[in-house]
Amino acid sequence: MRYLLILLPFALLLSCQTTPQQDWPAESVTTKPWTRWWWMGNAVDDANIRKQLIAYHEAGLGGVEITPIYGAMGFEDLYIDYLSEEWMQRLQTVIRVADSLGMGVDMNLGTGWPYGGPQITPEYAASKMIVQQYSLNAGQALKEKITVSDEKQAAMQPRLVTLMAYGPETTIDLTDSLSDDGLLPWTPDANYELYAIFAGKTGQMVKRAAPGGTGLVMDHLNKESFPVYTARFEEAFGTPGPNIRSFFNDSYEVYGANFTPTLFEAFERNSGYDLKPHLPTLLSGDSSATVRRLKADYRQTMGEMLLTNFSEPWKNWINNHGALSRNQAHGSPANLLDVYAATDIPECETFGYSGFDIPGAKNYTHSSRHLPPDLYMLKFASSAAHVAGKPLVSSETFTWLGEHFKTPLSQTKPELDQAFLAGVNHVFFHGTTYSPTEAEWPGWLFYASTNFAPSNSWWPHIDGLTSYINRSQSVLQTGQADGDVLLYFPYDDAAYFSGKKSLEYLFTVHNIDEWLHPTNFYATAKRLTEKGYLVDYISENWLEKLAVPNGQLSTGPNGTSYKALVIPKMTFMSTKALQTLLKLKKQGATIILQGLPEDVPGLHNLELRRAILDSLVMGLGTSTSPAGNVQASLTAAMIQPERLAALGLKFVRRVDGNNTYYFIVNQRPEAFDGWVPFNKAFNQAVILDAMTGRAGNAETKTENGLTQVRMQIKSGESLFLKVGNETSATNWSYANETGGTVALNDPWTLDFKAGGPSLPGNKTMDKLQLWTTLGDSLADQFSGTATYATHFALASKKDDYLLQLGDVRESAKVWVNGQYAGNSWAVPHELRIGEYLKEGDNTIEIEVANLMANRIRYMDSAGIEWRKYHEINFVNIDYQSFDASGWEVQPSGLIGPVKLVEVD
Secondary structure (H helix, E strand, C coil), X not given: CCCECCCCCHHHHHHCCCCCCCCCCCCCCCCCCEEEEEEECCCCCHHHHHHHHHHHHHHCCCEEEEEEECCECCCHHHCCCCCCHHHHHHHHHHHHHHHHHCCEEEEECCXXXXXXXXXXXXXXXXXXXXXXXXXXXXXXXCCCCCCCCCHHHHHCCCEEEEEEEECCCCEEECHHHCXXXXXXXXXXXXXXXXXXXXEEECCCECECCCCCCCCEEECCCCCCHHHHHHHHHHHHHXXXXXCCCEEEECCCCCCCCCEXXXXXXXXXXXXXXXXXXXXXXXXXCCCCHHHHHHHHHHHHHHHHHHHHHHHHHHHHHHHHCCCEEEECCCCEXXXXXXXXXXXXXXEEEEECCCCCCCCCCCCCCCCCCCCCCCHHHHHHHHHHHHHHCCCCCEEEEXXXXXXXXXXXXXXXXXXXXXXXXXXCCEEEEEEEECCCCCCCCCCCCCCCCCCCCCCCCCHHHHHHHHHHHHHHHHHHCCCEECCCEXXXXXXXXXXXXXXXXXXXXXXXXXXXXXXXXXXXXXXXXHHHHHHCCCEEEECHHHHXXXXXXXXXXXCCCCCCCECEEEECCCCECCHHHHHHHHHHHHCCCCEEECCCCCECCCCCCHHHHHHHHHHXXXXXXXXXCHHXXXXXXXXXXXXXCCHHHHXXXXXXXXXXXXXXXXXXXXXXXXXXXXEEEECCCXXXXXXXXXXXXXXXXXXXXEECCEEEEEEEECCCCEEXXXXXXXXXXXXXXXXXXXXEXXXXXXXXXXXXXXXXXXXXXXXXXXXXXXHHHCCCHXXXXXXXXEEEEEEEEECCCCCXXXXXXXXXXXXXXXXXXXXXXXXXXXXXXXXXXHHHCXXXXXXXXXXXXXXXXXXXXXXXXXXXXXXXXXCCCCECCCCCECCCCCCCCCCCXXXXXXXXXXXX
């Protein structure tokens, strides 16, 4: 059965706008956060699909990405095979319901990860080099057959790629001399070492595969594998195919796949020489310069094969089916910038917890096995997008942000802001598990996620997070990214210095301590960013596409323009790249070298290319920074950093016509209240607060030729600033505390609203306290929402009031005199509530949501089984068996002190 569904063009998706807000750019399906939607065992049905999509829509999600994985125990009878007729019917239900809700649908082009499945036979499976050596003396014939001795490999039918004989003075290719039965009718006239090279198989299976998706991982380096892989989708989809916005490919993670049958031919094309005569040296295991050069050339070839045999055909196949491609390049052996640029939506990944010096910020768990998310690693995806003119940069966001059930909403904001600062503008939660009604609390769960699902006790407050993302991304998807500096990424150095033992090297988010952090490239990117420059990275391939219109560096009308190209201190640079630099310099580009390259990469024609390098370097010598001081050279070229960085504020910029948008974040421990100078010349400035939707004209002044804006940003807060010629209908309301406070001394009531395992009884308290300090065992076990309420008298009403909630465990919604006043889901826990107050008696109700931790602790302590999953049942943040029975009770509720502060 084929499904002929009407395609909804991407441009139309972008135009499906929600209600516009004054001063804010238009919102759309893509400005809302999306989520990875795991289908456990594909055990999905129409009723639950509809119910869950409605819940996601009401919570503020804009779309889902379907990723089928392993199943839950006890539901095996409901499993559906991936891409079967029934599975396609469920997909059609998702598309139909999502369309009715104004939501989008993405789909992993596979189950689990990496790509593979039942259609991948050993011939097309991920390959590795198998080497068998034989020694022959002069006049001695080889009696044994040349076949793979490993029985497991033999069952995979490895292919002999080449048979080489290495003598004292000659090298002989004996591949064509082998008989059909594997015997070698050859007798040497001297002593020889024979190397038989087979295309063996890694045997890697699809990780976390769903029913119907189990099988070998495909050979991404083999151009013949991709059509074999997609034939199954062609049959299932039909023409024109399902109405999928984009198809997704997760991080590469193909381990040990260092070979493919055509690698030697590709190596010669890519490197200019035949690798086979050098095999003994390559495989010797030493770390000499020659071996490293060979391995660097080998890795370059692997990267090029991944790009041309998989990444580009993959994108083209998807585009030909009326959809966009979305790809995580990290984890692959290639130049990440090139693979990211070869997709429509490059996607990075925030894995782990960064840690921020923000007073009151909560993080209850951290694993030392996880490196924190790194701003400069995230920028590989956004840099490729900006240079290649891609409008969206997505992020797999909040993977292992904290331990299961112990991650508060407030912990997401600093991590999210860092992703925005890195250029992300299309957030995907990691993530949400499809869970049917009949699955008891906590429902079905994925083993490595932050649980963005209705079962989470803070789900009633998630609209604060989704609204913040929606407003923020409405700005961050407007116009084009604005840049200052392009920074050249020396992939040749990375290929030479990284992973000296293995043939291949995977550039992952988990090994950046090896290939990224120790480099001059990283230090330069970090230093320039901290000084106030907006930096994007560029690869050698994209270097060749640069033009220099009006002295600016640009890759075309859709790409970002830059004022300068910085070449960090490195060891290797190709003569081709140097020639490109000279061409750009002649065209008027500002090129700054932190130091001159020392050598050319690779092994072929080494001395000739070194001579060419020396002659080319002479033409660039005058561009070298004194003592490597790039900032001094930028200043000399009249390229100034933004001064707000010196004030401890972080930022990114976007340009939309005559308007420039700044996203400004304060992640230092102190509040900022002062004047911020900007490089851009403008007449008006409008402040926009994505947390509340408020906007207004800022106070401005001009000093020393720079326009300055008064800004108030407390630690953990962020604001947008729109500068240009446009004004808002209102002026921005600054919060100037007068010192006056309103006492909230009356008793408080505590009413448990929703959650479990059961609702504790209501309480009356003389003063605020956590519900976990009441001495009530039901309250200690409780995860959900409860409302604190009190009364107070206001003799006379001032201009405005700031409600400071103090210590909140973990998020709060506030009603004043029966009117909803706001959602305080992140630090600092403050709300402006003056408009809701009145003279005389007032009431405040504060609904607090805690974490899932206490209820899970109770269930594990009581021996209530809820972990029932195939393959990887359930693990903690350290990948050990999960058990919450030994946890302490997680403090829950409202500590305060709650203050009502008068402000002008």
